[in-house]
Amino acid sequence: MAPDTTSSDTTATGAAHGIAAWHAHIYYDPARTRDVAARLREKIAAAFPDAVIGRWHDVNVGPHTRAMYQVAFGHDLFAGLVPFLALNREGLTILVHAELHGNSRAAHIDHAIWMGEVLPVNTAQWDNRAAAPRDA
Ligand code: ZN
Numbered sequence: 001m002a003p004d005t006t007s008s009d010t011t012a013t014g015a016a017h018g019i020a021a022w023h024a025h026i027y028y029d030p031a032r033t034r035d036v037a038a039r040l041r042e043k044i045a046a047a048f049p050d051a052v053i054g055r056w057h058d059v060n061v062g063p064h065t066r067a068m069y070q071v072a073f074g075h076d077l078f079a080g081l082v083p084f085l086a087l088n089r090e091g092l093t094i095l096v097h098a099e100l101h102g103n104s105r106a107a108h109i110d111h112a113i114w115m116g117e118v119l120p121v122n123t124a125q126w127d128n129r130a131a132a133p134r135d136a
Contacts, residue, residue, distance in 0.1 A: 017098075018100060018101065019075070019098040019099065019100060020098075020099040020100070020101055021072060021073065021074050021075070021098075021099045022072070022073050022074070022075070022077075022078055022096060022097070022098055022099065023070055023071065023072055023073075023095075023096070023097055023099060024070070024071040024073070024081070024082075024085055024094055024095070024096045025064060025068045025069075025070050025071075025094065025095040025096075025097075026040060026041070026068055026069055026070075026071065026085075026089075026092060026094055027064070027066040027067065027068045027092060027093040027094065027095070027119065028066070028067055028068065028092055029066070029067065030058045030067050033091075033092060034058075034067075036090050036091070036092055037069070037092060039090070040085075040088055040089060040090065040092065041053060041069065043084075043088055044071055044081070044084070044085075047080075047084060048073065048077055048080070048081050048084070050073070050074070050076075050077060051071050051072065051073040051077060051081060052071070052072040052073070053069065053070075053071050054069050054070035054071070054072070055069065056069050057069060060122070062122070062125060063108050063121045063122045063123065063125060063126075064119075064121075064122070065119050065120045065121065065122055066093070066119055082096055082113075085115065086115055089115055089116065091116065092116065093114070093115065093116035093117045093119060094114070094115040094116065095108075095112055095113070095114055095115075095119070096112075096113040096114075096115070097111065097112050097113065098111055104126070105123065105126040108121050109121055109123075
């Protein structure tokens with residue numbers, strides 16, 4: 001059961017939780033759903049001109065295990081943009097995550113907000129101690 005945070009919790013903005021800003025990663029299949037992703041991209045640009053839409057990544061980058069582009073936005077856009085994505089994603093998988101200073105791994109894994117599938121996350125960039133022995 002969710003706690004009652006309806007009226008008095010006006011401090012529940014991201015800033016109160018150490019969140020600098022937000023990313024939405026829009027995933028697509030370059031061979032099958034790039035056109036859907038392009039349509040969503042145009043809608044985002046039209047409806048949220050203050051959102052910063054990154055370039056297309058047809059090849060996996062960083063922790064992302066599917067082609068995607070990123071949309072960066074501030075707290076002020078969250079309440080409008082996240083529902084907009086939910087209603088307009090046309091079956092695309094989307095990851096919404098906070099930008100947590102100094103804890104990118106937690107942002108992408110522990111605190112991830114997924115729409116659609118939950119995709120694997122490539123943790124290699126955070127696993128620089130991979131050469132160390134595994135915990136026994
Ligand atoms: Zn991101």
